[in-house]
Amino acid sequence: MAAGSAPKGMCRISDRMLLLVAGLIYLFLYAPIAIVIFFSFNSAKSTQNFAGFSTKWYGELLRDQTILDAFYNSLFVGVAATAIATVIGTLTALALSRNEFRGKTFADSGIYAATVMPEIVVGVSLLVFFVAAGVGLGITTIVIAHVAFTISFVTIVVRARLSGMDRSIEEAAQDLGANPVQTFLRVTLPLILPGVMAGALLAFTLSFDDFVITFFVSGVGSSTLPLKIYSMLKFGVTPVINALSTVVVLVTLVIILGASRFLGRDEAREVRRATEE
């Protein structure tokens, strides 16, 4: 009895230690964000002393046309890039999982490598590419750049879904008289749809939050929300920035929560692997 209870007690102590450490980590992760959100509701202009509750900074946001423009730009870029990247990424995933070809392993690791490529490198090379190609910088180049860096994420998520799928299900559809188009629309697509949706939501948040790559490929006058926040910072941290950051956090959070509803365990693991940089 005594021998049995000693390790049990030790277990409990180390369990508590773990909990404590975990708690501290959460604090470290979320306290700064919580503070930003907290001070966005400060009635005073200070970001250190809380004077009282107010939503006036949010009102300020809505009155500033440049912020609204940046918000619309971010939304437009996010939606456009997501739509294009989702289609291309899904097709890539299908192509990679269906075919055996020379250099497939290479193509496969290329997809993973793209997700861990330093953003600054991607940004610079895209800039060089656009300049060399003679493409004027602006919303279009931002969309193209965002498509380029989100495709691989979509591909990885959809591939995870495909790899869990029994190939004979599609053969069964063909066996029962469905031509390739019908097979895709009635069987393959419904089965991979959760993966496609999750990939799309992931692509949107990545695009919506992106700063580094966008910084390089946006021309003058086409600013997205992250770029706008950065430029506003030159005049110091203001409660308006806090309010704007809160909006960005909220949008991202809502979409990520949405994505995790679609994600099965397999896809979630793949996303984690892909985003662990």
Add this chain to the structure above:
Amino acid sequence: MEERRTMQQSPPGETERKVAVRLSGVTKSFGDFAAVDDVSLDIYEGEFFSLLGPSGCGKTTTLRMIAGFEEPTAGEISVAGQQVQGVPPYKRPVNTVFQSYAIFPHLDVFDNVAFGLKRAGVKGDELRRRVTKACGMVQLAGYEKRRPNMLSGGQQQRVALARALVNRPKVLLLDEPLGALDLKLRKELQLELRTLQEEVGITFVYVTHDQEEALTMSDRIAVMNEGKVQQVADPATLYERPRNRFVAGFIGQTNVISGKVESVNGDRVLIKTAAGAEIEAIAHEEVRVEVGAEAHLAVRPEKLRFGNSGDNVFAAEVRQIVYLGASTQYIMKLADGGRLIVYQQNAHDATVNAAVGDEAQVSCDATNCLVLGG
């Protein structure tokens, strides 16, 4: 003899029947490796035909070529008299029951079963009527709204069957459909499948590696090994007249004795073993025998009996006795070291009372000793 030969080539009782599936010289290679090697088969309409063989012998590949998922490297396949080279699976008049069932997980039982009919343009009342009937046929009435993940393995198997049969295919291909089920359910479904096949009269091509299953269900069986067809025959012929060593060993249990051909007289062959014993055997006309050549002969354990009343008598020592209920198995050691298995029925007048270690004589008739082909 002549009559027997026709019996071997077409199902018993009828000599002229329509061919449902014909394979002529079909080969399928993956790289250098021939998974299916020069297979020629005629499968008749309304027949329950099995492809039987050990794992990796090319059964699934053969089936997939008939279904259209693989194209033969060489040779031709026709279904219901039509060449099917290059015809995609969705245009072939065959349906498949996959080993993994391949039920559509996003559709309920009704929509699974209705899938093929909808592609064929069947709608409304007729669709509902036919799907309901098919579900009833496989004892799934009332399950139409169930999701596949709420079905047991046996029920999923039935959905797969209904989903294929509802289209009234010319030929139904089944790839080890009972492989994933437990023994009891397997036995039940074997009977059900056979009854169903007789009811609908559709040609079944059934893949299995289980010889007992093939023997109990099939009209005819093609035994395959290493991509080649070893023998095509009805179950009784396969058992009683195996053509070669592989078939003799794969179907049921058998004793194989090797020796040299001493003399040939019609279908009677005298074989001398290395130990000097002479054994009288018969060779069917399809088996080539030459005097002086090496030969193998097969004797089924139940054709051997204790005593010396037969044409061939063996002296052996009882090594092991296994009581099997209806019969007893005696594992004997021959003078030359070879092993002989003997089954004795535990009938009311059973007289054997051999014990382990006893020297005993067992014998058999020449007609039960079959010379095997290569």
